[in-house]
Amino acid sequence: MIRRILAPSLALLLGATLVACGDDPEGDSSSNTSGSGLADLSIEGEVGSNPEVTWDGELQADDVEVEVVTEGDGEEVEAGDSVLSHVWIGNGVTQQMAFSTYDAQTPQLFTVDEEMLSELFIQGLEGQTIGSRVAVAASAETAFGPAGNSQLGIGNKDTVVAVIDLLEQVPDGPEGAEQQAPTWAPSLVGDEEAPTGLDFSGTPKPDGELKSAYLIEGEGDAVEKGQTIVVDYLGQVYGGKKPFDESFSAQPTSFQIGVGAVVKGWDQTLVGAPVGSRVIMAIPPELGYGKQGNEGAGIKGTDTLYFVVDVLAAN
Known part of the structure; x- marks a missing residue:
């Protein structure tokens, strides 16, 4: 009610609530060919700045892959914690950016809760330390459910890559x-x-x-x-x-x-x-x-x- 301008919620775009919802996106871009994983993906730039992602061909990930690109020295994030984070989302098949919070400098609030976030984002946050840049890759089904995510242009057979910068842990109350x-x-x-x-x-x-x-x-x-x-x-x-x-x-x-x-x-x-x-x-x-x-x-x-x-x- 406090908002004068209602924008689409990032949680609705990225969260677990979309799992199994909606129709399969048209024009599925997956070729179903074998490809590389995170080890063959180059991610450069400082935490808090727009990541420079260089693709070495099509990226495929059947299981969730996690790579700590930069390890921060802050507190470790636990289940139930809320974290203010920047996020960059890419399509591993088309090798194109699908979503980013960096250009507008609008970090988003994530709560580490399996009922609110999909496994892709849970693994990119839980157990990581504040100040870190973490890359995560998974199938579109793992990230968003069987339908993929048409709002982000990600087909149901595509691969999702997320770059997450853990900027700040949110305390439970005022101090x-x-x-x-x-x-x-x-x-x-x-x-x-x-x-x-x-x-x-x-x-x-x-x-x-x-x-x-x-x-x-x-x-x-x-x-x-x-x-x-x-x-x-x-x-x-x-x-x-x-x-x-x-x-x-x-x-x-x-x-x-x-x-x-x-x-x-x-x-x-x-x-x-x-x-x-x-x-x-x-x-x-x-x-x-x-x-x-x-x-x-x-x-x-x-x-x-x-x-x-x-x-x-x-x-």
Whole structure:
């Protein structure tokens, strides 16, 4: 609900949820000839920069192949961890790039969960260390299911190559010094680590101004315009009995900040916030969903939005 612009989810393109879904892509490009594996693929460039991939003919991989191109010195990624990563996807048969997050500098959030990611990406993340560049190859069926992935131009008999840069491990919650809540702010309901709602008892009526304050002031670097940030959040209209949206009960979310990808109140508040912070904000309608509101979320054009946001990472 926080997003003003809804883009296709990378998880939907790359995750396990597409397994066995959809029709076989037309024009299957596989020739079913024998080819090389990762050992014959050249991958150059520094972690965080667009990989330079040189193909030595058609690449085939029946089983999942994993090669650590550059080994980082950060923490080892375990099952259940969330990692901010760049990813490059190539078709081993056509020897063409199918997808990349590098050019737009929009790293994506991956949670190491077999219900969310296919085996290709699980093996590229789990057991690897932060700061690493890892190459993984597998059949299209292993990566995406029997239909391949028509959205990426990968046929059901093709081979998939992924280059994954593990940039940053996302902590479970905010990290910093607790601050006194302002008098205009509602109190949090539920677990302090994962609030379930906002209590507006005694909270003054909104005055039409954008307000924000730190409940926890993080000790990390200040968020910069254009960065991809990872957050947990909860949103509730003033006087509302329950949230209209939240991520604390599920998984964190990621998006670019300061570029119009989310409501204006978020862009104006979170740019400059130290990573590790928990921010509470009151957003007037013109900096939220405007006069039209958001009918699907039960938000009227006159509603002031209150959010609590944990800024977990930025890259």
